[in-house]
Amino acid sequence: MHDPSNIVLPSTPSAPDLRQIMRHCRGFFLAEGIIFLLLGALAIMLPFIAGGFLAIFIGCMSLLSGVLLLVRGVGLPGAEDRGMIVFTAVMFVALGLVVLMWPWAALEGLTLCMAFFCILRGIMDVSGKPSRSSSTAGLQVISGLAGILLGVLLLLWYPGDAEWAPGLLFGIQLLFMGFGAIAIWNALDHPEAGGAPS
Secondary structure, X not given: OOOHHHOOOOOOOOHHHHHHHHHHOHHHHHHHHHHHHHHHHXXXXXXXXXXXXXXXXXXXXXXXXXXXXXXXXXXXXXXXXXXXXXXXXXXXXXXXXXXXXXXXXHHHHHHHHHHHHHHHHHHHHHHOOOOXXXXXXXXXXXXXXXXXXXXXXXXXXXXXXXXXXXXXXXXXXXXXXXXXXXXHHHHHHOOOOOOOOO
């Protein structure tokens, strides 16, 4: 028998090693950033089409999740929560089919969810709950006020904004993701003084 004390567990890469690995792969961050920026700009210019693709994507993901849950529920006949798993799977499948059959109607529900989420997140940022950023408290309050304003505008323009708002906001989110990836690439491409050369 093997002595458990002699088993050598794989070590987690240290922070310098992880930074070095990321620097070797920094080209992927640049490519990812450019792709996100292009897709975001395209979604902003064509919000109606982007909204339709977003609804279809949500429908496909819901349908796939339901099928996977259904397989899991059927494959676990002795599980205590089998009934809940199967019920959840059926609900996901039904939701996916409804969204795929009526994607534009589904965008109306998505717009309402986005509006309430923006308002809720804005209230949390303004109130500093659950946490207040010590270094960017002012930006957190401004972001919260902007979120509340956006949520209120989505509700005021509803349901006319359901055709373009999800696609537009999705494009803006892609832009932020693209800028974030490029910022990571730039930081990796210009290490601090004393860092390892590229």
